[in-house]
Amino acid sequence: MGRDRCRSRPTAVLRGPEIVGEKLKSPQWVRFTVASPALRRTVGVDVLLPKDNSEPRPSIYALEGVDARETSSDWAVGGGARDFFADKNVNVVMINGGVSSIYSDWENIDPGVGLHKWETFIVDELPPLLDARLKTNGAKSLLGLSMGAQGAMMLAHRHPGMYKGIAAMSGCYSTTDDVGRMCIQQTISSRGGNPANIWGEIGGQGWADHDTVRHAEALRGMDIYVSSMTGIPGRYETPESDLFNRVVIGGPIEAVSRLSTLRLESTLKELDIPATFEYHATGVHAWNYWKDELPDTWPTLARSLDLPA
Template structure:
């Protein structure tokens, strides 16, 4: 396969240096918070409670037998009568208690008038939204693939009286995970969108991105899929597994690292000089790396003659204003596949 040749040292350096950027404010290699506590007695999956957050928003508390803890999930109910399709929207590496799509990415406002139910998980810090082979001291017990594909859908789609049509999308780490889950579960999702992500795991570039993504939040990457020689690394590689995406509507986007007007405003409004420099330098380099990753994956899809909508912005710095601006573009590809 032509696109899986050696990656230049310069490209590797950019990716390796920039994937860790979001952790600059923390101590490198140390988790910023204790890992979620594990409850050995939690052996059944089920809906524990529903809190009404707003007219169209609810927060669910779901017991996960896979992860032995309670996972909080936000739901944005769509307009019109059920049944409606479901969009699962994944966060980036920070994996905060409330998805950045809600707190920073404008998802609630964008989907307020759309006939689609949107499901957003909390947590997932540095997890790649994958099933880890071992418990991690810093990041805890992660069985996100099982939760997202087996435990969560029957609960939330029953509650919402879903139409059974699904899409999955994400940004940065969540972009890689969305593509990975769509590739590993052919036919489960009718559409997938990756914004500013990287999509390989088994080649030098993919190993570097994955390793540093996990390490940036204090995790040990060998607890993820084992050593790099493990077949699990190849099994999670969307370039290697791209054929499984045939028949799925695909959207990809990335920018250049050049700041937009919104980026400059965000930099100017940073609370400290350190934060401003982090946004200006780190965001630019990280988005440039995501652009390279996206071009490689788009090229692989072309080799396989698998259609994809690919959008390259001339400006954008891997910031939430940029991701928010990409959401309408992604929706143009996702929506036709859902109705």
């Protein structure tokens, strides 16, 4: 995960969401600067474009992990998205920033991690701007890993009908069971935040409202892909890699994700909601594995957006 924890501080209240900057980084990569009243600042949004922009096309909103950088998206920098989506007829929207936010609207401004109103930004403020600027067809799906997988699932269940599909890798999907609470508390406290500031009293109604496992019925009708590894060291854990962080930290995180993924699968089966679940025999919580798996998410995402796989 990215280690750039730069965080913009809230500024004066803005009049309305708007695109205030645009930079073409390559023929298929544009970076927008978006003024967000909810976040009280500007946000960088990288968008990968298809080769042919002559016809309206759908969008994939890609969310990332706990150290989501404000300067760029790890999906574009090291996650393989630029190469993989280069020949796909879809916009890939990569939102910058949101360290430890779980892409949610926090109840309180946190002294450690600041103002988080990402759900409002992603759901209400950003889509109308991009739909108009990029001439999309309005169809949207979600892609997320780690914290972004949990955030994407929350957005999906809290806004049924808004997204056509979702691909989630290595996430935790409950906020109320012991595993889920531990995941959230660690995600927030590890970056200097207070978990009580996200949805109020820990374990209270605000937490229950964000529990995808409890609200799994809201996912019905979506195309769903979910995956996890085991936390057992795999092909990328070599003497040349950062073995301590990858094995001692990334291993247990991925093992916990697997437990949560299994619980979500069980719940969806009980509800008879179709979904694709993939479990890998080895692998820790690291970008190498997510980059390798990105092509595996495409059949589900393509089907959700009526695109060829």
